Amino acid sequence: MPRWKKYTLICLVIAASCAWYAVFAESRSGLMVYFxxxxxxxxxxxxxxNGNQILIDGGPGDAVLAELGNVLPFYDRTIDMLVLTHPDADHLNGLVEAVKRYKPKAVLETGVLHDTAQYEEWRTFLAKNKIPIAHAKAGEKFLVADGVTASVLFPFHDQEGEKPKAVNDTCIVLRMDYGETSFLFTGDIESKAERMLAILRHDAVDVDVLKVAHHGSKTSSVAEFLEAVSPETAVISVGRNNRYGHPHPEVIDRLSGLEIPVYRTDLRGTVVMRVFPDGTYVVE
Ligand SMILES: [Zn+2]
Structure with missing residues (x-):
């Protein structure tokens, strides 16, 4: 190779590495939340x-792997904590795929009994790989990173080994705080759990960003709960043209009646929020 070509090539490689670093460094500023x-x-x-990561639920299939691949550099094969809000397939199945590819330091789940092949596979994998499991109970608090905390608001008691009649109302509800900005991740809780939270944890559920419960089903997002949460922003995670009719027009009406802007994954694709330490955030 002529000398000039060699130098050009070296310069190109250096430039490409700098660009890669810039993209990667840029992606690390502020707290990132991807729905x-x-x-x-x-x-x-x-x-x-600081790079610490949490994945809450994994969706119904392996789409989560492509999403994680878009966000994480190829060499990152760990996620600090996986959270399974409840063992229904539309939250669990993708997590079963994620746990095989990204080794977690810990799993937070409820430990309820649920009779499906995927849940069996999940539990077997965790046991075989000796992944530490914590069972969620209100009052527990996790330090995600410096200045970032996650608090369990629901369930009110340890549900390990219980066989629930309504698995949606066993969901882990997590509040996350970073500076002045707060999030509420609600899984698929329905009106019963929402009413309990609105009454018993009235102040704790008051946040800026609400992940609307149960994909905008009309059996959730009751008025008392939305008033207690009083979010600035709501996000609905929902499939295009899904067979459940989610989100329900009544829920959309309730949110617009309270003048809460809604971001939907079926209309926008992945919803990306960047939160800054001064309490501001942007939807990208
Ligand atoms: Zn669901």
């Missing part, structure tokens, strides 16, 4: 500025 577009289900990925 992944995984179809009819939930999957939320949180990355703190």
């Amino acid at each position: 992944f577009d995984v179809g009819q289900g939930d999957s939320i990925f949180i990355q703190a500025e």
Whole structure:
């Protein structure tokens, strides 16, 4: 190779590495919250500025892997904590795929009994790989990173080994705080859990950004709950033309009646929020 060509090549390689670094460094400033577009289900990925990561639910299939691949550099094969809000397929199945590819330091789940092949596979995988499991109970608090905390608001008691009649109302509800900005991740809780939270944890559920419960089903987002949460922004994770008719027009009306802007994954794809330490945030 002529000398000039060699130098050009070296310069190109250096320039490409700098560009890659710039993209990567840029992606790390502020707290990032991704409401992944995984179809009819939930999957939320949180990355703190120091690189600590949480994945809440995995959606109904393996779409979460492509979403994580878009966000994470190829060499990152760990996620600090996986959260399974409840073992329904539209939250669990993608998490079963994610746990095989990204080794978690810990799993937060409810430990309820649920009779499906995917849940069996999930539990077997966790046990075989000796992944530490915490069972969620209101009052627990996790330090995600410096200045970023996640608090369990629901369930009110440890549900390990219980066989619930209504699995939606066993969901983990997490509040996350970063500076002045707060989020509420609600899984698929329905009116019963929402009313309990609105009455018993009235102040704790008051946040800026609400992940609307149960994909905008009309059995959730009751008026008392929305008034207690009084969010500035709402996000609905929902599949295009899903067979459940989610989100229900009544829920959309309730949110617009309270003048709460709504971001939907079926209309926008993945909803990306960047939160700054001064309490401001942007939807990208
Ligand atoms: Zn669901």
